[in-house]
Amino acid sequence: MKSTTTASTVPRLLADAAERYGDHPAVVDGDIRVGYRRLADFVETAARAFTAVGVRPGDRVAVWLPNRLEFILALLGAQSAGAVAVPMNTRYRGREAADILKRSRAVALVMADGFLGNGYLDMLRAAAAEARGTDAAGTGPVPGLSHLRTVVDAGTGTPPGGSLSWTGFTSLAERVPPERAARIAAAVGPDDVCDILFTSGTTGLPKGVMSSHRQTVGVGRVWAEGAAMTSDDRYGIVNPFFHSFGYKAGFIAAFTAGATVHPVQVFDAGQVLELIQTERISVLPGAPTLFLSLLGHPRVEEFDTSSLRFATCGAATVPTLLFRRMREELGFRTVAQAYGLTECVVATRSRPGEDPEHVAETTGPAVPGLEIRVVGPDGRGMAMGEDGEILLRGDLVTCGYFEDEEATRAAFDAEGWFRTGDVGRLDEHGCLKITDRLKDVITVGGFNVYPAEVENVLCSHPDVEEAAVVGVPDDRMGSVPCAHVVPRRGASPSADALVDYCADRLANFKVPRRVVLTPVLPRNPSGKILKTALRDASPT
Numbered sequence: 023m024k025s026t027t028t029a030s031t032v033p034r035l036l037a038d039a040a041e042r043y044g045d046h047p048a049v050v051d052g053d054i055r056v057g058y059r060r061l062a063d064f065v066e067t068a069a070r071a072f073t074a075v076g077v078r079p080g081d082r083v084a085v086w087l088p089n090r091l092e093f094i095l096a097l098l099g100a101q102s103a104g105a106v107a108v109p110m111n112t113r114y115r116g117r118e119a120a121d122i123l124k125r126s127r128a129v130a131l132v133m134a135d136g137f138l139g140n141g142y143l144d145m146l147r148a149a150a151a152e153a154r155g156t157d158a159a160g161t162g163p164v165p166g167l168s169h170l171r172t173v174v175d176a177g178t179g180t181p182p183g184g185s186l187s188w189t190g191f192t193s194l195a196e197r198v199p200p201e202r203a204a205r206i207a208a209a210v211g212p213d214d215v216c217d218i219l220f221t222s223g224t225t226g227l228p229k230g231v232m233s234s235h236r237q238t239v240g241v242g243r244v245w246a247e248g249a250a251m252t253s254d255d256r257y258g259i260v261n262p263f264f265h266s267f268g269y270k271a272g273f274i275a276a277f278t279a280g281a282t283v284h285p286v287q288v289f290d291a292g293q294v295l296e297l298i299q300t301e302r303i304s305v306l307p308g309a310p311t312l313f314l315s316l317l318g319h320p321r322v323e324e325f326d327t328s329s330l331r332f333a334t335c336g337a338a339t340v341p342t343l344l345f346r347r348m349r350e351e352l353g354f355r356t357v358a359q360a361y362g363l364t365e366c367v368v369a370t371r372s373r374p375g376e377d378p379e380h381v382a383e384t385t386g387p388a389v390p391g392l393e394i395r396v397v398g399p400d401g402r403g404m405a406m407g408e409d410g411e412i413l414l415r416g417d418l419v420t421c422g423y424f425e426d427e428e429a430t431r432a433a434f435d436a437e438g439w440f441r442t443g444d445v446g447r448l449d450e451h452g453c454l455k456i457t458d459r460l461k462d463v464i465t466v467g468g469f470n471v472y473p474a475e476v477e478n479v480l481c482s483h484p485d486v487e488e489a490a491v492v493g494v495p496d497d498r499m500g501s502v503p504c505a506h507v508v509p510r511r512g513a514s515p516s517a518d519a520l521v522d523y524c525a526d527r528l529a530n531f532k533v534p535r536r537v538v539l540t541p542v543l544p545r546n547p548s549g550k551i552l553k554t555a556l557r558d559a560s561p562t
Contacts, residue, residue: 031235032101032216033207035242035277036062043280046253049273050284050301051091058280061094068099070195070203075130075172079104079206082126082218085264086110086119086133086142089285092176092188093263094273096132097217101235102207105130107217108230109264112137113529116145117152120167122220122228126424127169134177135185138288143173143182212236218424219266221364221470228475230424231364233270240418241266241367242274244389246281248358248371249305249332253280256329258303260286260294260312266367267307267468271334281305291315295325302329309468310335311499313348322351332356334371345382361385361454363442365420365433369394369412370454384453392416395439396448404447409457412446413439462553464493464501466531471503473553476534479527480505480520485513490543490551491534494560504560505534508543515539536561 029035039048040062048061056064077083083100085107087093097107108126110119112134119142123131133142143164150166163173163184175181176188216235220228233241251257257276261268263285276283284301286294295316297303306312313335316322333354335345348354358372359381372386388394396410397403404410419440422430434440446456464471473491480489488508493501505524509515517537524533538560544552 029278030212030239031210031214032098032239032274033210035239035274036065036098036102039277039280043253046280047282048277049091049094050256050282054091056091058277064095065098065102066200066203066207067192067195068095069102069207070198070200071192072100072103072105072130073203073206074194074197075191077103077105077130077172079209080215081105081130082108082128084108084110084123084126084128084131086112086114086131087176087263088112088134088137088287089259089263089268090134090176090287091285092132092134093285094283096174096176097263097269100130101216102210103203104206104210104214106215106232109217109219109269111264111529112262113531115527115529116142116147116149117527118529120146120149120153120164123164123167123170125228126218126220126230129169130172130174131163131170132174132176132188132191133185135175135182136177136179141182143175143185210235213421215421217269219364229426229429231420232422232424234421237418237421238270238274239278240391241270242276243278244391244418245271245275245368245371246279248360248368248389249275249334250356250374251275251279251281251305251332255279255281255304255331256284256301257281257305258284258286258294258297258301260289260306260308261468265469266362266364270367271307271362289315291319292321295319295322295327298330299326304329304331305333306330307332307334309500310344311467313344313352314498317344317347317351327353330354332358334358334360345378349378357381359385361446361456363444365440365442366392366414366416366418368418369414369442373451373453380451380453384449384451384455386454387452388414388454389418392418394448394454396446396454401435406450407447409445409447412442412444412454412456414442415439464491464503466493466496466502467499469531471532473503476503476505476524476528476532479524480507480534483515483520483523485510485515486520487511488543490553490556492553492557492560494536494557494562496535502535503532504536504538504556506538506540506543506556506560508540 040059043058045057048058049056083105173185174191175185181187216238218230259272360371370385372381393415395413476491477489487510490506494504496502544555
C-alpha cells in the first residue's frame with residue numbers, strides 16, 4: 023500500500039497514519055514492537071507531559087538521544103505540543119551541546135545519560151561552569167543555562183540528580199486533559215517552525231537551520247515516493263535520528279508510507295547483517311562507509327540479505343564499483359543516488375529505472391516541487407555541462423536560520439533562490455553531478471566537518487599560534503580532518519596532546535586524525551592560507 027497522505031503537519035501525519043495503518047508495526051526497537059495506533063497514543067502522552075512541565079507552542083525542546091523509540095516519541099511529542107524540536111548529535115561534547123542549548127534557549131532536554139559511557143548531564147554542567155560571565159551562574163538542572171527548566175533522562179540507568187526518568191516524565195501527562203492536547207496539536211500550522219537542526223558554518227559558529235512542518239513532512243513524502251516505499255517495507259535506519267537523513271528521510275518518510283522502522287543505535291556490521299536477515303530489512307540507505315563495512319565483514323556471505331530492495335547511497339563521493347557490489351553482493355534491486363543538505367534534505371534523486379552507470383555518475387534531477395539552477399560568479403545560468411554554484415528553490419528549502427537574519431539574507435538571492443555553496447553541472451537529462459564545494463567543508467563518513475570550528479578549538483590551546491584544517495582521503499570514512507598547526511613562540515606542544523585537546527571539546531568525527539606541526543602556513547600574496555598546498559603536503 024503506497025502512501026496517500028496529504029498531511030502537512032506532524033500531528034496530522036501521525037493521526038492519518040494511525041487511522042490508515044492501525045496495528046501495523048510502526049517501530050520495532052529490539053523486543054519492543056509498536057503499531058501505528060499505539061505510536062500515536064504514545065506521542066500524545068509525551069505531548070501532554072511536555073505541556074505539563076510548562077512547554078508552550080513555539081518553545082524549543084532539545085532531543086539528545088540515540089536511534090531508539092524514545093527519540094521518536096520525544097521529538098514527535100514536542101512537535102505535537104506545538105514546540106520546536108532541536109535534535110542534538112550524540113557525539114557532542116559538553117561544550118558543543120551547551121552552546122546549542124544556550125543559543126536555542128531550549129526549555130526542555132531529553133537525553134540518554136550514560137550512552138556510550140558519556141555522562142551527558144555532567145558534561146553539560148562542567149561546560150557551563152567553564153563559561154565566563156553572569157550566564158554561568160543561576161539555578162536549574164544546569165546552572166548557566168537559565169532557560170533550561172526540565173531535563174528528562176531516557177537512559178537505561180538511574181537518572182542523574184536534577185533529571186526526571188522517562189517514566190516519571192510521561193506520568194505527568196495525567197495533569198493535562200486529552201482535549202487540551204488535541205486542541206494544541208490541531209492548532210499547529212503547516213508554516214509553523216517544526217525543527218531547528220544546528221549545522222556548523224564556515225565561521226565555526228553553528229547555524230540553526232529552521233524547517234516548517236510543511237517542509238519536514240514534504241521531505242518525508244518525497245523521499246518515500248522516490249524509494250517507492252510501502253507498508254510492506256521494513257526500514258533499517260542506521261543514519262542517526264539527529265541527522266536529517268535518519269529523521270526526515272528516515273522515520274518521517276517511513277510514517278508517510280506506513281513502513282516499519284527498525285532503529286540501529288550503534289553501528290556494528292555483523293549486528294546489522296543479522297538484523298537484515300532476521301527482520302527481512304528491505305530499505306537501508308546510508309553513506310558509503312555503511313556499505314563498505316557490510317561488504318568488508320568477514321562473514322557477509324553467511325547472511326541472507328535477499329530481502330534488500332532499495333538503498334540511497336549519498337552524503338559523500340561514491341565509487342562506481344561500490345554501486346555494482348551493492349547490487350551483486352548484497353542483493354539490492356535498486357541503488358540510487360541523491361543530493362541534499364540540511365537546508366534542503368532531498369534536492370535531487372536518481373530516476374526510476376535509471377542506467378546504473380548513470381546513477382553512479384550523477385545524483386539525478388530535481389525532486390518534484392523543487393527547482394534547480396547552476397550559475398556562474400556573475401549569477402548568470404551556466405550552459406549544460408558547465409560547472410557553477412547550485413541554487414535551489416521550492417517548498418522543501420529551509421525557511422531560514424534561527425535568529426540570524428544576516429545569514430538568512432546572505433543565503434537567498436532576490437528571487438528566492440537558496441545558495442548551496444556547492445558546485446556542480448547539469449547534463450542533457452537535467453541530472454546533477456556534484457563536482458566541488460565552495461564551502462570549506464570535509465565530509466567524514468557522511469557528517470560535515472567545517473574546518474573553521476576545529477581551527478577555533480585548536481587556536482584556543484595556549485601553545486597554538488595558528489591552525490589550518492584540511493581533509494585527507496581515508497579508505498573507510500571517505501575523508502578525515504588533518505590539522506596543520508603553528509606553535510606559539512617558545513612552545514612545543516605534541517601532536518598527540520593537541521588531538522586529545524580536541525577530543526575533549528569536539529564530537530569524535532571532528533577530531534583531527536593527524537596533526538602536523540609546522541613553523542609557517544603557506545599563503546598567497548594576499549595572505550590567504552593555501553589549503554590546496556596543505557592537502558598536497560598532508561600525510562595520508
